[in-house]
Amino acid sequence: MTISATLRRALLFLLITPIVTLLACTSSEGTQKKSTPPSTGKGVPRMTTYPIGRFAIDVPAEMKLVHQWQRLRYAEIEEFAWSGSVPRERARDEAWKKRLTEIGKLTPPKGKERVIIETRDFPGVGAWARGILFYGNRMSPKDGNWLILMDVGQTAAWLELKGLVQYEQDMLHDLTEIAKSYQARRFGDLKLPPGNWFYTEHGVINLPYLEQETAAARFEGHPLGLEIDIETTEIHKEEAENHGLIGRTTAVIVTGYATGIDIKRIRSRTRVVTGLKGDEEVDRMDDGTRSVLSFAWRFAGRKDSGEHPKILITMECADGHLEEKLQIWDAVLNSLKPMYGTGR
Template sequence: MTISATLRRALLFLLITPIVTLLACTSSEGTQKKSTPPSTGKGVPRMTTYPIGRFAIDVPAEMKLVHQWQRLRYAEIEEFAWPGSVPRAQARDEAWKRRLAEIGKLTPPKGKERVIIETRDFPGVGAWARGVFYYGDYMIAKEIHFDVLFDAGMSGVWMKIHGISKEAMEKNLVNISRSYQPRRFGDLKLPPGNWFYTERGAINLPYLEQETAAARFEGHPLGLEIDIETTETHKVEEAGLIKKTMAAMATGFATGLNIDKIRSRKKTVAGLDGEEEVLRMNDGNKTVLNFAWEYRGRKDSGEYPEIRITMDSADGKLEQKLQVWDAVLNSLKPMYGTGR
């Protein structure tokens, strides 16, 4: 299902764009259409649980995880399965050489003869680990990028960070790498701790700063696409999801776009007081359904980050889709603290 450009801009506006300056144009919440009652729960689909960051969520079993992205303490974490067709040592060597070849194509900053600054091994990190310091931005000579590849057993893990201090970046990545534990699919029973879940593992470190986890699911027979993102916020937005929708309609942003509110209400999920919107949107060419729940978070918090869950599809079979949406939304739960 491809959403037209007009509809996509509207969805991005409602879910991402801060609109504090537009709120004066909105009408009162009492003018909203009556919210649709919750689904009965009959025919709730078979679900699969996915841990994402410090939370877990259920999605229909037919759907596939197409992408998961995470960042912890400034480090981007990328995992992959080792190929079973070649020996592990060969697979590591090939992955390492591919990355060095990519880095080698970059342009060094003015005054620097080469992009790569240093490569070396890191004993005690996984079964094997190697890192490379390099200039990742030819416009900024002071900024250094640092990538580490380590063998976590069941998977390979890349951790990437950039900054100005080699020593600080090395200390940070080594600390994260040594706190990493590989995890089999579906395994949520880890020892008690401060777990941050990645796609193929988990990291036992408490929240510090710069923490994000996001995932996208596709492949449902009803044409559903589901996204979830959790990220710490340094400033809690004043406008919630409901007021964003009202502002879009009141300010003429949605000119030429017909928006029908199916649900528009406060909704507490996993003890978090958020807001839910289910909209039918038509731009004259295509009609789509957009399901969204947003929690604005607490300032600088890992346990209470900003959370957005969305589900999109073409129009049709609304009741079935509401059942899926309710099952997804009501499954959200925190995973921090107990290793549940």
């Protein structure tokens, strides 16, 4: 389903925030552990659990995880699985050389002959690890990036931290701490000993919240046209009163911001999800050519908290099958749970 430009404008006004957990339903098989009985076409659908950052959520089992991204303590973490078609040693060597070549083609800042500052190995980190420090901004010789490729068995991870070259040792210390705290996770394994767990797609990191923490994932593929994007992140400023989801929706309706769009509320209320009091909004939006259902639940978050980040879960769908979609929506919301602290 393609949402028209006017409908999209209204949805973006309501939902765009710097910190979101997004469930979008628009227009095909899950992977982790099953949490509910098989679907019979009625009632609670068959769901699959996915850990994302410090939380886990269930999505319909027909869906596939197509991308997961995370940032921990300012470091961006990107994972991938070895293809298996070539020996692992060769695969990681090729991956490293490819990235090294890409970096080498960057334009160094004025006054610097090369963009690459340093490369080095990291004994004792994963099965193998190698890193590079390079100028990350051609406009400034002060900006540098540390990038580490880490082999952790069947998968690998790129860890990248951006900062000032003068603090490159501090950057390296922080990035190495994350790398040493990372461990590969078997597919579907959600049972870990007590710890400060932060889940990635292929692994888990045992570090407490410090700052700048984000986790995001995208799922696609469902008979009803579901697409799911989920993101959680911390906030550094408390939200002003009436700036929540219900307040935003009311403002759009009252002010007529979404010109030409008829918005009918189906649900508009506060709703507690996993102990977090947030706003729930379910609306039908019609611009005269297309009608969509927009589901949303939003928790404003608590300042500088990894356990209570700002969260937004939304679901956008073509109109129709409302009761079935409400059942799916409720199952998703009711499944949200924290994964930090005691382990599961």
